[in-house]
Amino acid sequence: MRCEICEHTCEIPEGKAGRCRMYITSDGTITERFAGSYLVRYPISIETMPLLHFYPRGKFLQVSTIRCNFSCTGCVSEVLTRATKKFGPALTKLTPDEIVDRAEAEHCLGIMFCLNEPAVSFGTFLDLAETAHSRGLLVGCSTNGYFTESALRRLLPFIDAVNIELNGRSDEEDQACGAEHAEPVFRNIRTLFMNGVHVEVAVMHMNGNEEEVLAACQEIAGISPAIPIQVMRFIPLGSADLSLEPSIHQSERFCDTIRNYSSFVYLFNSPGSPYLNTLCPHCGEPVITREMLGPMGARIIGLQPLGVCACGYHLPVTGSIASGSFLEEGMMGGYRPTRAFEIIQAILTCLDVTDDTACARVWLDFMQSNYINELHKKIQTIDSYYEIVTYLAGLTGREAKGAELIEHMQARAGFIQDHVSALPKPRVYYMMGTPFFALNEGRFETRLVEAAGGFSVNRDLPRMGKPGITVTPADLERMDPDIIVISGLFSSPPEEVMAFCREHGVCTRAADAGKIVSMPPSWDFGNPRWILGLMVLANALHPEVFQFDLDAEADTFYRKFYGMPFVDAQPNRSFFRPDPGAAGPNELI
Template sequence: MKCTVCETGCEISDGHYGRCRMYSNENGNIIERFPESYLTILPITIETMPMIHFAPKSKFLQVSTVGCNFTCPGCISETLTSHADSVIGALQKASPEKIVQMAIKQECKGIVFCLNDPIVSFYSFKTLAKTAKDKGLYVGCSTNCYFTEDSLNQLLPYLDFVNVGLKGSSDERYKECGVKSADPVFRNIKILYDSGVHVEVSAMYINGADTEIISAAERVAEISKDIPMQVMRFVPFGEAAPELEPTIAMSENITDQIRKILNYVYLFNSPGTEYLNTVCPSCGENVICREFYGPMGCRTVSEVPDFKCSCGWEAPVSGEISTEQYTEYGMLGGYRTTRAIEMAHAILVTLGVDDDTELGDVLGSIIKEDFIRGMHDRIQKIDLWLDLIADLSRRSGKEEKGEELISYIKERVDIIASKAKDAKCRPSVYYAMGYPLFALNAERFETNLVEAAGGMCVNKKIQRKGKPGVNITADELCKMNPEKIFISGFLSSPASDFMNYCDNHEISVDATDSEEIYNVPAGWDFGSPRWILGFMYIANKIHPEIFSFDLEDEQKKFYRKFYGIKGDVVQNRDFSRPAFSSK
């Protein structure tokens, strides 16, 4: 029997699953595998989705399930999509009435389905959407939009806004994601737009694939030049090659090119960029200012009254504008939740838990008991990190391996702590993510590593908070005048781009004058137990007169002992699956 939810059109024989493994044929009926079963049900700010021209600053109830009908290399939600069986134990049943009641009780303006694709939970989402609309709530989703015309038409009466994730513009690019053609996606964008649904598109920008994203913008412009495009700088997760990640500067350049094609184009996954702002096309005034706010998201930090420029131009936003910005707690909300799950996954992998069934047992139990809510606080200090490892080793029955990992880390932590005490000075250090003017939060784990390695982290002086940091001004950075600067190993930019930015913005501090600006290797300072390698790297740079860790040797030891990797290591940003070469 043929599944008619997406354009893949799987022929599913009785008792078997389709390609996405989320639908089966039971006695001649296509049945959803996990009906009304959700991985997350929690409030988010709409810009976290991300959605930036609809109901700005508003609170929505996010729902997600597991699985996807695409298989995209480097997917940011890989754990939920490609390894769905590892988290199905965490699914919780919830009727549409219950979810809508939760949204109303928590004063949410609507429901949004994101993190994975609603296509794999079509019937549950359609029923939920109808129930929400009946109660006067907004309804939206993030989707690859590979719906059949029939299934999309079934949803249309209930949709207010949609973020369509574009993989590119060509059939060849879509075949890399396991489907046949790009055409159904652009057909569906037109259907949505013509039906009055607020549409935004998020287009993946992969290094070397300029033609794909420019052609995608041109195809969107044929529908309407006013459809906002979010340029998603590709960050390679999973098995995706690190060289596929473009720099922030390259991504800003492609954004400039696309702004000649579409009227509203923004750059995401690029901390510190100014390309998230909505600028008046008449006079150049910033009408809405936004900053990076966690993976794939942003937040509004300021706007002119009524979103109307002093020259009279009004920003084209739809939906009810919130008077207050909603802020999620810790790692809850949007793609931060998937990062938290992957961080737990990363620890479990080093403990030898790599079977989907085993992972499912542990991850399922911790998600159900709201473990993720408290995880943010458990990953900011070294001792708490070690406690987290011990906790997960007990839960997984891997106490012996957990003790081995803790001992390995603690031995090196103690060496650094002991020698740092003898340092004659404590150099001032600034920790940035991406561009110079995006500062990591004062309490972040990375800033604590700096202090533990014998440095004085100037980020501790910054009172404002974001996720994982905030934009600061050039004057603020100059006043802090750090002697050394570290660029985060997560969502970074090359030190050369960092210096160019400082030169172009007349930023001069001791660290730029002496060129003591260091890129922490990818995956080494956040997200996995590999942070111990980053800690040694930081110690070497802060106090080269004291520390001289052989990082190449340390890396090989760690990867051999805890990942079973004996080949040459390749730097990557995936928390749980470090890449390696078998050569």
């Protein structure tokens, strides 16, 4: 039997699954494995999906299932798109009316399918979209756009907005993700746009792919230069190569090039960058200002009334602009839940949990108990982090390994805290991306600064954001840190931070003295490797007391909890276990 939903058009033998593992052939019929079943469903603000020109600040119900029909390097949703056996049991079966009831009860404008590819749950999404439309709700999705023409025709009457993720213009770029050809995606974009569907396009900028991405953007501009283009600065998640990550400055210059063809170009995954703002095409003044809200997300922090520039230009948005913003709880919103999934998986890896049944038990408990909210609270302090480890160890029968991990972390954290209690506390500023994006004072990174014997100037921020807020040069000078620490996620090289401060005339003791500390990826938040990050901070804040041999400490940690020497590990690897997706194309997993 041949599947006709996406352009892979898999030939699925009896009792086997297709490439995405979400369709099987049974009794001569292709059926959806988890029909009507969902992983997440909760309200979001539309900018976290992200859509920027569709009902700005609107509240929608986000839903997702699992898996994808592509395998892209550095996928932000990798942990849930490549693990059917682990996540399948955590899915909840719900009727379309039950989902729509939830959307209406939450006063949502509509329903958005994102986090994973809707084509792998096509029947589920189509039924939901038809029901939502029949009850007056809007419908949209985030997709790689690899639908067949026949599948897209079935969906067209019930969809109002799409964010389509492009890999490039050539077949080679799509083949790197497991597709055959790029043209079907552009064909579908043209079809959607010509049929009145609101279209925004997301492209991934990584070092070396500029020519490919620019060619794709030029073709999109040929359809309409008003189609918003979202440039996602590549973040090396999973096993992706660190060298592929461009600096924020590089991505901003690349956006300038794309703006020669497109009217609205935005830069994501770049905290503190003004390239997330909407500028008036006529006078260049900001009409909407935004700041980063987690991976691939944004939030509006400033808005000209009704989206009309002072010069009189009306911003071309679909739908009305909401009077206020909806702010998601904890780690909810757009792709932020993937960080929660990664934290759980990182701890399970250190506990040596490899059995699919045990993993499935964790994810089922995680979703049914809504532990995602509890997790957000517990990852904010060192002591409550130990509680997470104990909880997961008990859930998987790995109590001894959990105790070993906690003992390892407590011994080093306790040693540091015992020796800093009477020391002077350097003023530490924790930034992400650019110096003008400050992490919230209540985050785990601040606790690490304090545990290492520092005073966090982030406590003086004027407001809160997720994971932080955009600050001004005056704010930074007022805080006047002795040391600047660069987050291990959405990072920037120290030399670029120094250049940024010089360019903007920022005078602080840290910038003047060049005291800038760069945290390695996953060494300061979520992952148990934060204990290594604590030692980085101790060395930097109090070199007169601490001289930890970080290579030796990392090697000890990696041998104990990853079963490999540090020198053999890629420094950016998240240490997720390989997914069984590496099996043959028709294996049922």
